[in-house]
Amino acid sequence: MSAGRVTRNSGLTLIELLVTMAVAIILATIAVPSYFELRQQQQLSASTNDVLSMVLAARREAVSKRLDGVEVTLGADKGWPISIVRDGSAIYERAASHPSIEIALASGGELIFNRFGRTGGEVSICISRAGDVHREISILLSGQVRNLRDELENCDD
Known part of the structure; x- marks a missing residue:
């Protein structure tokens, strides 16, 4: 070391650290919600897919085994x-994947497929x-299944 030469330590100052922490906190408050x-x-979406797969499995069961009811x-x-x-006993069953999700048949109807994969009504x-x-x-009369996202027709509270 020679006289008159100032050496500087590399590192963060307290101000730089506080600014970095403030930016991180702001980003976290935006990202968390x-x-x-x-x-x-x-x-x-996962619960909707669970219900959809069960409806399609029921229709497939009725058509492939030519069963009514x-x-x-x-x-x-x-x-x-x-x-x-089928015949009064459950052949498949799926539990709730998320306990906060509720499912219900609109207007208290029932969903029964015949041997052609059709229902008694929509x-x-x-x-x-x-x-x-x-x-x-x-689920239409023909048995066709539609997943409606934005156009809720029959699910009024």
Whole structure:
């Protein structure tokens, strides 16, 4: 070291550290609500897919085995478990993947497929979170299944 030469230590000053922490906190306050909303949407989508797969499995069961009276039933706990019933006994059953999601048949209808995969009339299944309807699965008389996202027709509170 020679006289008159100043050496500088590399590192962060307290001000730089505080500014960095403030930016991180601001980003976290923006990101956390978006994350929770995304998580709720994912849970709703997963539950909708669970219900949709059970409806399609019931229709497939009726058509492939040429059976009349294959029914999709909803349980007592917010509509869960959802079951496929043939001859009075459940052949498939799916429990709730997310306990905050509720499912219900619109207008108290029933969903029964005949050997051709048709129903006795149009039936809608409402899928909601905390009482707000978010999704509707509509099963037409022909047995065609539609997943309605934005155009809720039969699921009014």
